[in-house]
Amino acid sequence: SRSYKITVLPGDGIGPEIMSVALDVMRSIGSQEGISFHFTTKLVGGAAIDAAGTPLPEETLVACKDSDAVLLAAIGGYKWDNNEPHLRPERGLLGLRAGLGVFANLRPATVFSQLVESSTLKREVAEGVDVMVVRELTGGIYFGEPKGFGTNKNGDRTGFNTEVYSATEIDRIARVGFETARKRTGKLCSVDKANVLEASQFWRERVIEIAKEYPDVELSHMYVDNAAMQLIRNPKQFDTIVTNNIFGDILSDEASMLTGSIGMLPSASIGQSGPGLFEPVHGSAPDIAGQNKANPLAQILSVAMLLKYGLGEKKAAERIEAAVLATLDRGFRTGDIVSEGKTLVGCKQMGEEVMRALQAPVAAG
Ligand code: NAD
Ligand code: IPM
Numbered sequence: 001s002r003s004y005k006i007t008v009l010p011g012d013g014i015g016p017e018i019m020s021v022a023l024d025v026m027r028s029i030g031s032q033e034g035i036s037f038h039f040t041t042k043l044v045g046g047a048a049i050d051a052a053g054t055p056l057p058e059e060t061l062v063a064c065k066d067s068d069a070v071l072l073a074a075i076g077g078y079k080w081d082n083n084e085p086h087l088r089p090e091r092g093l094l095g096l097r098a099g100l101g102v103f104a105n106l107r108p109a110t111v112f113s114q115l116v117e118s119s120t121l122k123r124e125v126a127e128g129v130d131v132m133v134v135r136e137l138t139g140g141i142y143f144g145e146p147k148g149f150g151t152n153k154n155g156d157r158t159g160f161n162t163e164v165y166s167a168t169e170i171d172r173i174a175r176v177g178f179e180t181a182r183k184r185t186g187k188l189c190s191v192d193k194a195n196v197l198e199a200s201q202f203w204r205e206r207v208i209e210i211a212k213e214y215p216d217v218e219l220s221h222m223y224v225d226n227a228a229m230q231l232i233r234n235p236k237q238f239d240t241i242v243t244n245n246i247f248g249d250i251l252s253d254e255a256s257m258l259t260g261s262i263g264m265l266p267s268a269s270i271g272q273s274g275p276g277l278f279e280p281v282h283g284s285a286p287d288i289a290g291q292n293k294a295n296p297l298a299q300i301l302s303v304a305m306l307l308k309y310g311l312g313e314k315k316a317a318e319r320i321e322a323a324v325l326a327t328l329d330r331g332f333r334t335g336d337i338v339s340e341g342k343t344l345v346g347c348k349q350m351g352e353e354v355m356r357a358l359q360a361p362v363a364a365g
């Protein structure tokens with residue numbers, strides 16, 4: 001039987017709650033499909049700051065590198081919001097992404113038919129939306145130097161960051177964008193701010209160059225401000241979007257709302273080689289932490305992405321996705337997506353219902 005080493009990072013806020021549910025689902029699919037998982041739980045984020053004085057302890061990164069895949073929930077919380085930059089939970093996450101070299105972040109926003117009524121957009125606009133945001137994850141303004149705090153020549157205090165991309169960084173994420181689009185409907189939209197930013201002008205230049213390797217993919221370009229508007233006006237015009245680190249962060253949160261809730265969106269972060277990092281798009285939701293209210297579906301769907309993209313276990317991944325859909329079909333909803341006539345459940349029960357659906361006899365076809 002197949003056996004995998006998984007590093008588990010529950011993190012902060014709702015992290016431990018949604019992780020516990022997701023691990024139950026993972027054990028269940030494992031025993032049904034003859035896959036064994038060896039889980040090692042490590043500290044990251046605020047939990048690591050409190051226990052070890054740093055948001056990314058060396059032993060956490062070592063364990064992650066030594067595994068077949070890494071499953072992360074979320075980090076961050078009010079308690080650490082006023083810490084110095086190097087002692088913030090978010091630094092742990094950035095260090096993890098950089099340390100694993102996972103430069104490509106796939107964030108699918110799919111409107112499930114069961115949740116069309118939960119979208120804030122009209123049915124005809126939301127129905128059938130299926131967008132894949134390919135976000136560059138280890139470069140751009142998140143990592144560029146110089147950065148910091150200073151004083152300008154008028155003696156006024158400043159804070160600054162640098163948006164910078166090398167050709168190598170753009171070329172490799174562009175290729176992931178083209179490859180992704182090729183496997184979907186063959187349409188790729190590169191989102192930038194080339195009318196203002198040199199870094200974006202260079203981005204567009206390189207994307208056009210790489211496009212020569214993919215004559216079968218239809219490439220378009222859009223400014224990020226327009227893209228933010230078009231995503232709400234007519235999201236079905238998009239198939240695959242490729243964009244930089246910060247635009248991808250913002251546009252994927254925006255796209256999540258088309259699907260009904262940010263509590264639905266999973267993601268996969270992949271590098272050239274080595275283990276991938278799988279995490280929901282949402283954060284640690286400190287406002288509802290510890291109340292059994294969190295939607296665990298983004299975390300469960302991140303397990304499906306881990307199985308598919310991280311381990312090549314396609315059948316197990318598809319069974320989890322089907323179980324999530326079956327659970328929605330049966331009318332179960334957490335507070336973030338509940339609507340008229342549906343059954344409000346907590347985080348734990350939502351997990352139990354997904355497990356029940358997993359154990360139900362597999363429908364033919
Ligand atoms: P957030 O995504 O944590 O929460 C935004 C809103 O969405 C909140 O009202 C929250 O209750 C709700 N929400 C999010 N996930 C939900 C879920 N699964 N079920 C139900 N409701 C959900 O974003 P924020 O409030 O801007 O950030 C909170 C903290 O999380 C910050 O410290 C931030 O840095 C961190 N963060 C971490 C990650 C990550 O770990 N990948 C991502 C985003 C934000
Ligand atoms: C995300 C988060 C992170 C990001 C933060 C917490 C560092 O918002 O994963 O989308 O900006 O990448």
Ligand code: MN
Binds near residue numbers: 249250253281
């Ligand atoms: Mn984000």
